[in-house]
Amino acid sequence: MPSVPQPQPPQDLPDAALSTGAVARRLGVSPTTLRSWERRYAIGPAHREDGRHRRWTPQDIARLELMCRLTAQGVPPAEAARAVRDEATATRADARAARPGPGGPASLPLGEVRPQCRGLARAAVRLDAPAVEDLLDAALAEDGLVTAWEEIIAPTLHAVGRKWATAGEPYVEVEHLLSWHVSSALRRLRPARVPPYPAVPPVLLACAPGEQHSLPIEALAAALGERGLPVRMFGADLPADALRAAVRRTGPRAVVLWSQSRSTADFALARSAAGIEWGLRGARGHSTVLLAGPGWGAGTSAPRIERLFGLRSGLEVIAASAAGPPPPVTGAGRAGPAAYGS
Known part of the structure; x- marks a missing residue:
């Protein structure tokens, strides 16, 4: 059969x-x-x-x-999905980069990205500073800060980082040039007019001690400025004592602490900052500490400490925090800068 x-x-x-x-x-x-x-x-x-x-x-x-x-x-599922897609794109791009192709050894493994991203990458690899500056300004003007960061600037920075990891020292100059011009472009953005301090408590932004990668919180500072939220930016590698002093002196609504790697993620410092009381005696307040960056891992369950994931969703979390209850008020009115202390 x-x-x-x-x-x-x-x-x-x-x-x-x-x-x-x-x-x-x-x-x-x-x-x-x-x-x-x-x-x-x-x-x-x-x-x-x-x-x-x-x-x-x-x-x-x-x-x-x-x-x-x-x-x-x-x-959040939307942010998680974006990370999954980015990982898949990077994997495919690295596989293509491992094979000989028309891009040549000086090309960056960008994967499936927007044309503006490819143009920015090519200019960075050429060390063409005027072109990098023009492309960044155009992207920020045409797409807005958040979209330009997520779809053009960050993918290019990540590609440079991956190329540095595989190609070694020759790509250090590309990363430094690109990072400098990204930082400069972000600072050229004009913030919206904000009420005079202390009508709106500021948002304090800093990198953890020992952390030198400040571009993501520079982007966050510029985005908050566009929304008219006052910011106190302290940049890279802020010492622990200086962070605590800044919290006591400014009485911020939120403290964003950035860590790029686990070696700089100091949970003890985050808990210490969250526990600081500021304001007039009898009307003390606390800040919410928001942990940003891949160095923090899964996060912590300590009171008044939360995790941020991505620029867009992090911006919404901070904006909601800034719209929360008002800062301490005394019989004569709201506490002024001189009233904040330990």
Whole structure:
């Protein structure tokens, strides 16, 4: 009796590809959640069988596992999905960069990005400072600060960092030139007019002690300025005692502490800053400490300490905090700068 031919899987579909139900059981989430992530955030399978049945490959499942880890750590789903897509793009770009191609050894592994991003990267690699300055100003003017940062500036900075990690010392000058011009472009942005201090308590921005990477909080400072929120920027590597003194003297609504690496993420300092009381005796206030940057990991459960994830969502968190209860008030009126102390 002749054997009956068995249906063969598509040639481009791995044998290990799983159905949505199987993947949901493996990850401990509902199939509805997986479909929602695919519909809302484009975190979906690369393959579909006839009849639109989803089939998830190991690469697809790896992306879902990262999405699950990030959301479990408290990252908003939209920000988590963006991180997952960026990771996938970087992986594909690194794979392409490992093969000979028309870009040559001096090109940056950008992956699927906007044309403005590629233009900025090419100018940076050429060390063409005037072109870098013009492209940054144009991106900020045309797209706005937040979109320009997320879709043009940050991807280029990340690509330079990845190239430095693989190519070594020759790309240090590219990163320094690009970083300098990004910082300069951010400072050229004119902030909105803000009420005179202390009508609105400021937001204090600083890098943790030993942390030299300040560009992300420079972008945050510029974005807050556009919204008319007063900022006290202390930049890179602020000593712990100086941070505590600044909190006591300014009475900020929020303190944003940036850490790029785990070696500079000082949770003891964050808890100390969150515990500082400021204002007049009998009408003391506290600041909310917002931990920003990848160095903090999953965060901490200490009182008045929260995590920020991404410029756009972090900006909303800070704006909501600034719209909270007013600072301490005495019978004669709101406490002035001279009244803040330890």
